[in-house]
Amino acid sequence: MLVLLAAALLLLPDTSSPAAGQEAGLTRLVCTSIPLDADPTCPVPAMPIQGGTAQEQDLRATLVQLRETILQQKEAMSSQKEAIKELTSKLTRCEGVALGESAQLQAKFKGGRRKQHGGKDTMGDLPRAHSQVVDHLGRTIQALKDRLASLEQQTRANPSNQAIPSDLREQLQRKLGDLESQLLNKVSELEDEKFVLLNETAAHRYKTESALNALHERVTELEKESNGFKSPDDFKVSLPLRTNYLYARIKKSLPELYAFTVCMWIRSTALSSVGTPFSYAVSGQANEIVLIEWGNNPIELLINDKVAQLPMNINDGKWHHICITWTTRDGMWEAYQNGHLRGSGENLAPWHPIKAGGALILGQEQDTVGGRFDATQAFVGELSHFNIWDRILTSEDIRSMANCSANLAGNIVPWIDNNVDVFGGATKLPLETCQERLVSS
Incomplete structure (x- = not known):
């Protein structure tokens, strides 16, 4: 802007000369210094549009344009x-x-x-x-x-x-x-x-x-390790004391039976009578099936509170394999010890079917279903492989189990670990091999 202004001033004619001053209608451009805080735009005096030379008119137009440009730049900068x-x-x-x-x-x-x-x-x-x-x-x-x-x-x-x-x-x-x-x-x-x-x-x-x-x-x-069982049936129940609170209970209940075979390995350590290896009680009949030896009596089989004496002797501290068969037809029964028939009979609760839904207890005699045990009738010793079938096994099957040539499981009550609960201090222990039990019998 200053360059343009200077150029405009240089183009203006010198009005101080007499020749220039004699020309009519000419005016003079005067710029005055102003303070810094005042309006920086130079006031342009009103000039007549008409009159003057063409050069002066061009300068006037240039000054007007410069003034407008300055105002626009000021607004843009703001x-x-x-x-x-x-x-x-x-x-x-x-x-x-x-x-x-x-x-x-x-x-x-x-x-x-x-x-x-x-x-x-x-x-x-x-x-x-x-x-x-x-x-x-x-x-x-x-x-x-x-x-x-x-x-x-x-x-x-x-x-x-x-x-x-x-x-x-x-x-x-x-x-x-x-x-x-x-x-x-x-x-x-x-x-x-x-x-x-x-x-x-x-x-x-x-x-x-x-x-x-x-x-x-x-x-x-x-x-x-706590079980120590090689297979589900490889254990025994130990009942070391003659009390009214040590026993084992079979979880599976019996159905109605018209014949049965009960087999087990048993070792009695009592000094006197064997006690009750097992008992089955139902509602209304505590002595539905009981195997017991107490007092001076021999081993007895009770069915529906009827009694048959069995010619067996197992109170010697050794392992014995025993089996008992019974049928409701004429009440016929047989007793085997170590695979040999020791006795038989009939008229033991004939035509009486074994009732279902009772409690099957090992080691105690029941006066009510599942309770009221008598310590004098308790079994002392060890039991294993307690199995029940709903039929009469042949003598060959019984002999094969007794001499360790076969291991048959009951179809009604099999001897397996999860089917037997122990109470009152009775324990489950690993069982000796069949041959070791056979040698000690």
């Missing part, structure tokens, strides 16, 4: 200053928001880790907070970039506007670059911490599952 102030304020607030939300996110993340170590998994909250902060910062930075680009585009589109000063542009770009770097660093830190936390959670889960599996295996081993 608008640009306001935009720059607003943009700087936005950047400052963005930095504050970024720092505040970063601190909040770190607090949430640490709190989430503390909750996870306390027993609750908060991994689901962390990704949402992380995504929200990243999205917010990304949108803010992008908006600032768009605003700055728009401002520069407007400046380039208007040739009369001055460009944004280079130092201010560099400052804005540095701030945007710093914000982008902070955002990328924060995202990287959050991803690293999230990865570490996921690894710690997976490792903790793996350790917990390994510990549980090891504990389960150990419990299984201890159960096997």
Whole structure:
């Protein structure tokens, strides 16, 4: 602008010369210095449009154009200053928001880790907070970039506007670059911490599952060691004392029977009578089936409270294999000891079917269904392989079990571990081999 003004002054004719002053209608352009805080625009005196040379008219038009250009530049600079102030304020607030939300996110993340170590998994909250902060910062930075680009585009589109000063542009770009770097660093830190936390959670889960599996295996081993049974029937029930509270109970109940065979391995350690190896009681009849030896009486078989004496002797502290058969037809019965028939008879509760749904007890005689035991009638010793069939076994089958050539399971009551419960101090113990029992018989 100053260059144009100087050129205009040089083109003006010298009015101080007499020749120039004699020309009519000429005016003089005078510029006066003003204070710094005053209006910088020079007042242009009103000039007549008509009159003067063509050169003077061109100068006047140039001055008017310069004045308009100065006013436009002033307005543009004022608008640009306001935009720059607003943009700087936005950047400052963005930095504050970024720092505040970063601190909040770190607090949430640490709190989430503390909750996870306390027993609750908060991994689901962390990704949402992380995504929200990243999205917010990304949108803010992008908006600032768009605003700055728009401002520069407007400046380039208007040739009369001055460009944004280079130092201010560099400052804005540095701030945007710093914000982008902070955002990328924060995202990287959050991803690293999230990865570490996921690894710690997976490792903790793996350790917990390994510990549980090891504990389960150990419990299984201890159960096997405590049982010590090679097979489900390889055990015996020990009743070491003559009391009214040591006994074992067969879980499976009997159906209605018209014949049966009862076999068992038995070893009595009592000094006097054997007691009651087993008893079966039903509602209304406590002596539905009972095998007992007490007082000075021999071993007796009771069916429906009817009695038959069995010619067997097993009170010697040795293992014996005994079998008893009975049928409701004529009440016929047979007694086997160690595979040999020791006695038989008939008319033992003939035509009386064995009632179903009673309680089958090993080691005690029942006065009521499942209770009222008498210590004087208790069995003392060991029992094993107590089996019941709903038919009469042949003598060959009985002999094969007694000499250890066969091991038959009852089709009504089989001798298996999970079918026998012990009470009052009675125990389940590993059983000697059949050959060892045979040698001791």
